[in-house]
Amino acid sequence: MARVRYTTIIQKFREKGEKSGWTYIDVPADVANRLKKGQRTSFRVKGKLDDSPIEKVALIPIGNGDFILPLNAALRKAIGKREGAGLTVDLQLDESVYQINADLRACLEEEPAARKIFDKLPGSHQRYYSKWIDGAKTEVTRARRIATTIDGMIKGWSFAEILRNASGKK
Secondary structure, eight states: OOEEEEEEEOEEOSSOGGGTTOEEEEEOHHHHHHHSTTOOSOEEEEEEETTEEEEEEEEEEEETTEEEEEOOHHHHHHHTOOTTOEEEEEEEEOOOOOOOOHHHHHHHHHOHHHHHHHHHSOHHHHHHHHHHHHTOSSHHHHHHHHHHHHHHHHHTOOHHHHHHHHHTOO
16 A cells, blocks of 8 residues: 655645635645545545544545645644644555444434435435534433434435534524
8 A cells, every 4th residue: 555755834725715714734646646546536544644643534636636635623733733834744545444333323223214314325424424423422412413313314304404403403
């Protein structure tokens, strides 16, 4: 599996449409090509930013074969750096398969109508639900999110409608 190492500078978009305000690092076309030859769409990588391990992080295409790796608040905190700082990057392709939350999967097995709808969703949408559930800090919240997801599936709600219902907003 190809592995690439390089140094770069942390940058921030000032005005870039939906990406305005994003903190990121550049992944030049030659680097991206060594990771996944000829790839022009988003793909996931793992490795290290300085000494901080990363996995399942998406590289986002910005044209001409170049990509960016967005640095969310958690990543910035882990590396302890801000815009303008140098960063040692060590990346490789992350081909791991995302596992849907086991409790959600078990509850879907109990509700065939919800499971049928869930299974028809694109993988990315299934992961939205699973990651939302995984993001719960307590078991009570996790259970409530699973119940809301199952109920929303049966009612034919979109992810946004399920989130609104979960937050108490109609």
